[in-house]
Amino acid sequence: MMTLNSVTASLMPHLMLAPILLPMLTAALMLLLREEHQRLKIGLNIGSTLLGLIISIALLFWAHGQGAARTMDVYLAGNWPAPYGIVLVLDRLSALMLVLASSVGFASALFATARWHRAGVHFHPLFQLQLMGLCGAFLTADLFNLFVFFEIMLAASYGLLLHGSGRARVQSGLHFIAINLAASSLFLIGASMLYGITGTLNMADLAQRIAGIAEADRALLHAATGILALAFLIKAAVWPVNFWLVPAYSAASAPVGALFAIMTKVGIYAILRLWSLLFGVEAGASAQFGSLWLVIGGMLTMVFGALGMLGSQRLSHLAGYAAILSSGSLVAAIGFGQPQLTAGLLYYLPSSTLAISALFLLSDLIDRWRNDGTTASSFREDVPFLNEELVPTRGLNLDEDEEVLTGRVIPAAVAFLGLAFMVCTLVIAGLPPLSGFIGKFAMLTALLNPLGLGASFGLQPGTASWILLTLLIGTGMLALIALTRLGIAHFWAANDRADPKLRWLEGLPVAGLLAACVVLSVQAGPVMAYMQATADVLHSPSIYVQAVMSAQPVSSPNADDVKDAP
16 A cells, blocks of 8 residues: 555655646636736736645745755656656755746746736736746756757746836847847857767766867867856856846836846856856866856946945846846855855855846835825824825923924834835845845855855955955945835835835735845744755755766666566
């Protein structure tokens, strides 16, 4: 008799298909519905995204559920062994990215149902296709299918960016399309060159072949990898190829901008996965190839993002530069190739992404509050605490028999927006006690570790560490100044405005994203243990290679009967 554990073990690998198939089938179903069926489309979009989030969380617990014994699950989609067939891999890193994408996706979908989904046609199917591309990119184990999922994701993002029309969106959308088409071309060229050199596009197979590449072909291998890396660096918004991000993300509608915050992390994921796999300590003469460029590029991106935040006058622009600052910090840390530092950046990655997504949503609510009205509504003498403006409550001084100022009533909507903005500020700037500080503190601790950080960069062993350490602290201070300045402008200098009109469908997603940051802070110990286990496997490429290359197809009963027949 099969036990519950054996049934679960047999079903969970098949559940890896759900994050890809569920949004694909939902999008196909919604395309069959007319635009008049908006309520049904909303229900399908919200229900599918919520179910995808639940499945992603289940996959994350499955990936980590058996401790060190559980490293990864391999699914042979066509029942062909690697490297010949389509392979999906679920490990701690891919499970983490699935949960992050699903969380941001659910919050964005819920926020859009309040008003933004009506700004254009086919919003819901495009949203689901975007999620399909994101989840597929995190699960695939070969470069060709990574390219396919990239294109699905980008094709959907073109439509989502233009959703709502307007000159700014069209102009920014055309730039966005042009730069991403160029990045896709670079991706295709780099992958084609790698295939010509190695004869494979399977990531595990590439990892075990790179060490044995003939010296005459190694320069061509590095050139192909550089072209491929440039495509990923464009998606990760690394300077100087990140000029497209702020205009595009700030022009997009708020839920789309929040969802796009995870798109830059697709480039980060691809760099982290492929660089640690192909050019780790087991890559022979190619070990640590490109590390110097990752570190320098990431540091320059951090400076660019922090200065951009400091010069921003609009919240949506500031959120875009915050995404650039986050990407720069992650890319620079990846280039060091140290497990302890990688664990810190993995903790920082979801924290910064959740806060930036929340900031994109907040920017819409705060801008609407700023533009809806500039004069206070009439003062209600009979019920002061129901007054719609930030006005003082008045009472009687029993000694002098005259009215005096006794306090200030802050409406619930204003209090919510202010508190949410403060939490975003703490996380993005990396201040205690929230998760942004814990992630940065983990990276700083790793940088102060004297065991070999900064080696192999062409710099003195400690130089790169101290530069990154200084930038992590300095850019955090600049981000704090930028966010505080805009916070003062939008909240403290808002006495002549009417109260914001806030729906629960708009407040709940923001609260959920920031609550996730709080949970990461409260559960810092278990979360950091998860990130450290993830980093250890990433920096042991042989574990990934062995798991993928040793996966065997499920034998067919009919084939066994034929083989055993006389």
